[in-house]
Amino acid sequence: MSRNAESTAFRSALEVIRAVEPRVADAIGAELTDQRESLKLIASENYASPATLLAMGNWFSDKYAEGTVGRRFYAGCQNVDTVEALAAEHARELFGAAHAYVQPHSGIDANLVAFWAVLADRVESPALKKAQVRQVNDLTEADWFALRRELGNQRMLGMSLDAGGHLTHGFRPNISGKMFDQRSYGTDPATGLIDYDRVAEAAREFKPLILVGGYSAYPRKVNFRILREIADSVGATFMVDMAHFAGLVAGKVFTGDFDPVPHAHIVTTTTHKSLRGPRGGMVLCQPELADQVDRGCPMVLGGPLPHVMAAKAVALAEARRPNFADYAQRIVDNAQALAEGLLRRGAKLVTGGTDNHLVLIDVSGYGLTGRQAEQALLDSGIVTNRNSVPQDPNGAWYTSGIRIGTPALTTRGLGTAEMDQTAELIHTVLTQTTAGANADGTPSKAKYNLDPALADKVARQATDLLAPHPLYPAIDLA
Numbered sequence: 132m133s134r135n136a137e138s139t140a141f142r143s144a145l146e147v148i149r150a151v152e153p154r155v156a157d158a159i160g161a162e163l164t165d166q167r168e169s170l171k172l173i174a175s176e177n178y179a180s181p182a183t184l185l186a187m188g189n190w191f192s193d194k195y196a197e198g199t200v201g202r203r204f205y206a207g208c209q210n211v212d213t214v215e216a217l218a219a220e221h222a223r224e225l226f227g228a229a230h231a232y233v234q235p236h237s238g239i240d241a242n243l244v245a246f247w248a249v250l251a252d253r254v255e256s257p258a259l260k261k262a263q264v265r266q267v268n269d270l271t272e273a274d275w276f277a278l279r280r281e282l283g284n285q286r287m288l289g290m291s292l293d294a295g296g297h298l299t300h301g302f303r304p305n306i307s308g309k310m311f312d313q314r315s316y317g318t319d320p321a322t323g324l325i326d327y328d329r330v331a332e333a334a335r336e337f338k339p340l341i342l343v344g345g346y347s348a349y350p351r352k353v354n355f356r357i358l359r360e361i362a363d364s365v366g367a368t369f370m371v372d373m374a375h376f377a378g379l380v381a382g383k384v385f386t387g388d389f390d391p392v393p394h395a396h397i398v399t400t401t402t403h404k405s406l407r408g409p410r411g412g413m414v415l416c417q418p419e420l421a422d423q424v425d426r427g428c429p430m431v432l433g434g435p436l437p438h439v440m441a442a443k444a445v446a447l448a449e450a451r452r453p454n455f456a457d458y459a460q461r462i463v464d465n466a467q468a469l470a471e472g473l474l475r476r477g478a479k480l481v482t483g484g485t486d487n488h489l490v491l492i493d494v495s496g497y498g499l500t501g502r503q504a505e506q507a508l509l510d511s512g513i514v515t516n517r518n519s520v521p522q523d524p525n526g527a528w529y530t531s532g533i534r535i536g537t538p539a540l541t542t543r544g545l546g547t548a549e550m551d552q553t554a555e556l557i558h559t560v561l562t563q564t565t566a567g568a569n570a571d572g573t574p575s576k577a578k579y580n581l582d583p584a585l586a587d588k589v590a591r592q593a594t595d596l597l598a599p600h601p602l603y604p605a606i607d608l609a
């Protein structure tokens with residue numbers, strides 16, 4: 132394939148769109164420019180390959196395909212069957228999983244599928260059995276009452292939000308927090324690490340139906356073998372949400388005790404974070420949960436997105452190539468270089484470092500809230516997001532942390548030397564920023580002072596850092 136093919140493909144696509152609604156074509160073009168020019172350190176974002184992006188832009192979007200491969204509720208699904216089966220096969224082979232369900236539209240949806248599958252598998256309920264055999268219309272009011280009573284009040288034990296857990300692990304803004312009686316495990320205040328003895332103790336006291344492992348903002352490896360032993364000791368189903376670190380599992384950076392797939396009964400993930408696929412989700416599970424997982428649509432999911440499943444098949448095929456393992460290792464090398472660069476300059480990091488793709492800076496060391504630091508960095512061309520730190524005194528809105536991650540910059544080809552320069556830029560901005568005051572003189576958690584000339588200078592340095600590593604180098608829309 133000529134490199135020119137990518138340029139031609141995207142240019143032609145924009146030309147076709149422009150003829151209908153030029154403002155959409157312009158926005159797509161502007162998004163490429165913005166992504167090319169910003170130093171993207173958002174730990175949950177990445178850049179999918181042109182092949183992955185192109186696999187989504189076609190008539191697969193026109194198909195309804197409720198059901199599973201070979202068992203559809205709509206006619207004419209033979210080509211959807213091909214791509215869904217391919218995506219599932221690549222996922223099984225890549226992760227060594229017994230079963231893969233590639234229909235979830237996002238990570239949150241994948242978790243809903245998993246929760247439902249575990250409830251349906253584990254909770255003895257005649258009303259539920261009726262619902263499972265698709266006799267939902269036959270359920271009486273009494274059946275519904277029994278269902279609500281039996282399915283609610285089930286228990287979930289997951290990682291606390293401020294220690295890096297995710298909203299979908301039983302917290303109030305998500306349905307999981309309303310469905311489940313939830314308790315969480317935190318981290319050791321001294322080390323910032325998961326204390327497995329405390330998790331075991333909480334499990335013994337609470338006796339959860341589901342023990343959840345996985346996180347969005349914990350910068351260390353998790354020992355999934357130990358968590359599985361804890362789950363087994365109390366008869367819980369062990370679920371791991373690897374949304375953030377699926378790429379490190381795929382790339383065999385996390386193996387043995389740190390690979391969730393052989394240890395968990397059920398594993399959920401996004402496909403667009405470190406895994407570098409299209410925006411979407413996926414569930415992997417052991418054979419006994421496969422039938423329940425496959426009922427995800429229409430139980431809790433809308434109709435499958437065949438165009439996204441096609442893109443998942445492409446991205447998973449890419450992740451099976453040997454150079455993906457090299458990519459995954461470079462993600463971690465870069466995160467460690469970034470952490471070392473920050474520590475050497477005096478930054479305070481949660482757990483004192485990282486062994487995955489992300490670093491959590493405790494910006495109280497700079498006298499700032501997460502919100503002030505996030506905005507000051509953004510003014511300086513550095514895109515990050517604020518995040519709670521364990522026992523955060525500033526709560527979940529203002530926070531005391533900045534989460535940074537390396538999957539995206541590693542895709543662009545930046546290496547450890549550039550990570551040290553990135554640490555310098557971040558440290559410069561945070562030391563030069565001061566907390567602002569409200570009109571009445573009281574300290575503000577949002578306002579801050581930063582010399583605009585310094586912000587501009589750092590933004591230019593950030594652009595210089597990116598210049599040798601163009602994003603989508605073969606794509607020229609001009």
Ligand SMILES: *Cc1c(COP(=O)(O)O)cnc(C)c1O
Pocket residue numbers: 175236237238239240296297299345346347372373374375401411412
């Ligand atoms: C990002 C994330 C999700 C949600 O993924 P969406 O695709 O945004 O729905 C779920 N769980 C964890 C642990 C995540 O980090």
